[in-house]
Amino acid sequence: MNGLLRLRLPSAMGLALRLSVVFALSSVAAGGVAWVVIGDELKARLFRDAELEAKALSAELQTSGEAELKQQIRHAAAFGEDFSNLYYFAPAGGANSTGNMRVFRPASGNVILRIGTDADLVPRSADHQGDLYFGHGIRTPAGWIVVARDQQWIADSQEVMMQSVAWGLAIAFLITVSLAYFSARRNARRVEELNEVLRSVSAGDLSARYKGQEKESDDLSEVADGLNQMLGKLQENVERLTQVSADIAHDLRSPLTRIRLWLEPLALRDDIDPDTREAIGRSLVSVQSMSETFDAILQLAQLETGNLTLETQAADVQQIAANVVEMLSPVAEDAEKSIALNSEGTELLANLNPELVTQALVNLADNALRHSPAGTRITVEVTPLAGGIRLCVSDNGPGIPEPELEKVKRRFYRLDRSRNQPGTGLGLSLVDAIAELHGGTLELSDNKPGLRACLTLRGSRPRTEINR
Amino acid sequence: MKILVAEDDQDTGEYIRKGLVGEGHAVDHLTDGRAALAQAMSGGYELFILDRMMPGLDGLSLVKSLRSAQIEAPVIMLTALGSVNDKVDGLGAGADDYIVKPFAMAELTARISAIARRPKLQSEVTELEVGPLHLDLITRTATREGQRIELQPREFLMLRYFMERPGRVQTRTMLLDAVWGIHFDPKTSVVETHISRLRTKIDKPFDQPMLRTLHGVGYVLQA
Numbered sequence: 001m002n003g004l005l006r007l008r009l010p011s012a013m014g015l016a017l018r019l020s021v022v023f024a025l026s027s028v029a030a031g032g033v034a035w036v037v038i039g040d041e042l043k044a045r046l047f048r049d050a051e052l053e054a055k056a057l058s059a060e061l062q063t064s065g066e067a068e069l070k071q072q073i074r075h076a077a078a079f080g081e082d083f084s085n086l087y088y089f090a091p092a093g094g095a096n097s098t099g100n101m102r103v104f105r106p107a108s109g110n111v112i113l114r115i116g117t118d119a120d121l122v123p124r125s126a127d128h129q130g131d132l133y134f135g136h137g138i139r140t141p142a143g144w145i146v147v148a149r150d151q152q153w154i155a156d157s158q159e160v161m162m163q164s165v166a167w168g169l170a171i172a173f174l175i176t177v178s179l180a181y182f183s184a185r186r187n188a189r190r191v192e193e194l195n196e197v198l199r200s201v202s203a204g205d206l207s208a209r210y211k212g213q214e215k216e217s218d219d220l221s222e223v224a225d226g227l228n229q230m231l232g233k234l235q236e237n238v239e240r241l242t243q244v245s246a247d248i249a250h251d252l253r254s255p256l257t258r259i260r261l262w263l264e265p266l267a268l269r270d271d272i273d274p275d276t277r278e279a280i281g282r283s284l285v286s287v288q289s290m291s292e293t294f295d296a297i298l299q300l301a302q303l304e305t306g307n308l309t310l311e312t313q314a315a316d317v318q319q320i321a322a323n324v325v326e327m328l329s330p331v332a333e334d335a336e337k338s339i340a341l342n343s344e345g346t347e348l349l350a351n352l353n354p355e356l357v358t359q360a361l362v363n364l365a366d367n368a369l370r371h372s373p374a375g376t377r378i379t380v381e382v383t384p385l386a387g388g389i390r391l392c393v394s395d396n397g398p399g400i401p402e403p404e405l406e407k408v409k410r411r412f413y414r415l416d417r418s419r420n421q422p423g424t425g426l427g428l429s430l431v432d433a434i435a436e437l438h439g440g441t442l443e444l445s446d447n448k449p450g451l452r453a454c455l456t457l458r459g460s461r462p463r464t465e466i467n468r
Numbered sequence: 469m470k471i472l473v474a475e476d477d478q479d480t481g482e483y484i485r486k487g488l489v490g491e492g493h494a495v496d497h498l499t500d501g502r503a504a505l506a507q508a509m510s511g512g513y514e515l516f517i518l519d520r521m522m523p524g525l526d527g528l529s530l531v532k533s534l535r536s537a538q539i540e541a542p543v544i545m546l547t548a549l550g551s552v553n554d555k556v557d558g559l560g561a562g563a564d565d566y567i568v569k570p571f572a573m574a575e576l577t578a579r580i581s582a583i584a585r586r587p588k589l590q591s592e593v594t595e596l597e598v599g600p601l602h603l604d605l606i607t608r609t610a611t612r613e614g615q616r617i618e619l620q621p622r623e624f625l626m627l628r629y630f631m632e633r634p635g636r637v638q639t640r641t642m643l644l645d646a647v648w649g650i651h652f653d654p655k656t657s658v659v660e661t662h663i664s665r666l667r668t669k670i671d672k673p674f675d676q677p678m679l680r681t682l683h684g685v686g687y688v689l690q691a
Contacts, residue, residue, distance in 0.1 A: 281683025
């Protein structure tokens, strides 16, 4: 059971993983869009910040004069020593510029400045070579004012955002996968329980039910409910059928019993003429054969529906085979045939129902005896298998044509040539059912010439083998 | 023996009653389970023969009621259901024996005498005699009119069974059980074959046949 569970998990896990990957990919796509949108938004905001500050400085210039402006720029530049904010004031007329940058070709409006190409830092810094800044330039009568903001801020923000997304994603992924794993495992377990119920039912236990506790209803619990309902119906029907066949059995056997009890005293009387007595005898034989067919049908029905609780015990299969051979030897001899046990006299213990296995073996041997001409040799073999036992009855008679081999196991199926011979046509069906009840099989094959019928009893494990 | 028969089929019940009366038993026959229980309580029965399926109260419940009422007389169950499980159910409920319909009267009387004999310890019998036929249980050989007859193991078992029940009819079913210990019908002529072999040995060389075939019923050994 564990093996099955372990086998099943990967497929459920696979589904969970595929779902998680889809989830991750869409999250990454969403992150990419956010990256672009946030980048644009931050860029616009940096431009606007630069513009506002440039305008404020320009207003300062108008109200307080150049000296005050320079003072303020120096102050602001000193405050932002890490070059996150850049300031530039170039007085008209070519006097020395003020601020922590020098713009090579000042322009008005929003400008993107690359350090080294469009502007230089003051003092120069190799670390920032090639850095991008978003700036705004204003041309006043007194000179150029340019304010710029470090683009690094956008990159940092984007990085922070991507990190948060990545972490969130990782956690979400982990949660999804573990949820998927546990739900997959739970489902696998429920499926396994359902399988267990189905197996019990096929083994004949119609009272098996899915007993899992369902907190919420899902498709699997609906299947389980459906299964339980179906089994309930099935069990009810089978019980009704059993009752009906019991009733039929009773109703048919009562008249048979009456006939028998009426005829029997007559058959025992000496004052009846021989012809009449003969007729009575024949009637009694017919009653007997009717009730035997009836017994066979009932037994077969019971074996096949699994209503029978198989009582097994450790029995010596070699002994069973020897008994059957011993029992049928005189019958074979009188018919000018032979039956022999063709295996060593080693005790071979197996757990089985001795009566049923004997019956199966007698049926097979009887078949061989019945459907073969004088001179036929019948061999019974017992072979121990790993985890079972094989009992074979072979003959060198006419055999069964290949296409008929499987059909003869069917109920009431008879070969054309044996239609006029006595028998119920249920013998092999019974053997088949007995084999199945022991977890085994009945195989018929061509013995070239003749028939070879092998009964494999798998459930019956030989426990000890002692050489006599 | 005082016997109560509970069998819902009037005809069958009557035949059983007549048959058993013929064997020297005192028999009452009822067709209803409940009535049978009431009658059983009134006491004095040494054996019950109960049909498994009856109106009023079925045979199984009847056995259980009898046992819980401390009525311990042996019970033979008659049934139309001839399966292993039913047998187990019947014996589990407290029945002592179980006969599947349709049965031969000879079988029922044989079971009754088996049950009646059960408690008594049989004294050590070492030889049997029926008319001119003599069987030594120790050497497993028979003699008839001074002539020694060698027997195969199954032939010995069969002859012994007949000689223990002289003049009584033995059916195929009874012989299969007694000689081979099997409770199913082997469909082969195993019984017929052994009867014929036994007959060749004990009857053929002599004038008077002892082992008779009652066609459709069974076999009987008579002096």
